[in-house]
Amino acid sequence: MLVDAAPYVDACVWSYLAAEEALGRLESKGSLGTRFECGITEALIYAARNAELALHAVPSSEFKDVRAELQRQHRVALAAVSPKALRRSFQFWKSAAFQAALDAARSGSLQLQDVPVCLPLLRSVPLFAVEPFVVLPGGKTMPVLGFGTGIFNLSTEKLVDIVALAARLGYRHFDCAQAYGTEGAVGEGLQRSGVPRADLFIATKLSKPSSLGSGETRCLVEDQLRKLQTAYVDLYSFHRAFLVGENAVAARASWRELEKLCSEGKICALGVSNHSVQQLDTISSFARMKPVVNQVKFDVFRPGYQHPKMGMENIICACRERSVHVVGYSTLSGWPLALRAVQDPHVAAMAERYDQPPARLLLRHALQRGIAVIPASANPDRMASNLRALHEPLISDLHMSLLDGLACLASRCAGAPGWVPDPYRTSASR
């Protein structure tokens, strides 16, 4: 397959600038957490892989020194223990010689190996339609395109308006959590929207270890129901894996209490978030009501795992094998790392072909993989636009695999995640 080199050049520049910007933020703040720091090296690795591919558009006899240094920079980024060690690398990324090589590649094209269209591990839905609802084990119906309410830069009054607008626009699934502190605004917004409660799917979570234990959990859920102005929530999840270490006993008691709350009709279905396969199995081993949803990070760079160095397992496939539905979060924003998928030049180029905004293409990609999405936005036009992802034409198998493969380009470990077919191999060896 012959492809234009321009998006590879653009992706290289975009990602090393993102790495530099993130490094600047890190240096001014001191520390932003290991995930964020890993995101900086990840962005530089993505830059290196894109540049290596782009340079296949130029005869291999040209820019030999630049190619050799690029390979060295790639190794440096892969080995970097601290992103601060990468500061000096930017001399290379911004050097005139490297820019000249990229300029030479920009108008060329490169030959990728044929892409396997069979994607056994990611494919789950028949690729002819995306159903707007999924029926969870136990019978609850969940809309697959929801609205994220982890929106932190708005006043309560503004958030109430946004939630009311979201419901009026047609969002029916609202994702909340104890940690977001927005349940009061969501409850008020949904009341003001006038949408009947029976038409809504409200999900929330237990986020804080201080709310573990049967009494504490019951108190929390009742408080959340009050804030959300509802007699029941459709889905209630553990925000993270509490069933290990010091919280394990209290977390088990909490789960039992959640099961009781289900039998009282205050919760319809139970779920988890950010759970690995092992953590999912731990909870399922004692649960009388098993989790039916796992909410995990899902964007094209990290399909199912949040940390770039850990948890490279195929959680999506594992969830499916266990009849657990996957809800993907931060599909657009890049959180908690540095690369924002919605700005990626490969995504932009493909979105143009489909005559769609990049965000809609990304949401559509996840939906076509059978993953529910919960984009957040405080912008009415973007809120309306995102909702249309359900009704876009199908993304072809080829383009789906090119989007899936971005995870291989961004992966911090060479070649991982191994369960995503890597279409970004040129017919010349890399």
Ligand SMILES: NC(=O)c1ccc[n+]([C@@H]2O[C@H](COP(=O)([O-])OP(=O)(O)OC[C@H]3O[C@@H](n4cnc5c(N)ncnc54)[C@H](OP(=O)(O)O)[C@@H]3O)[C@@H](O)[C@H]2O)c1
């Ligand atoms: N379980 C967990 O641990 C966890 C973690 C993180 C998030 N979540 C949930 O997932 C939800 C979504 O995640 P998120 O808030 O990180 O990110 P997201 O939905 O991936 O992206 C939101 C960001 O993208 C922008 N955006 C939205 N639509 C856009 C469009 N069409 N074009 C361009 N930009 C667009 C928004 O800006 P504007 O507002 O300006 O449009 C906002 O900055 C959260 O609200 C929360 O409910 C769960």
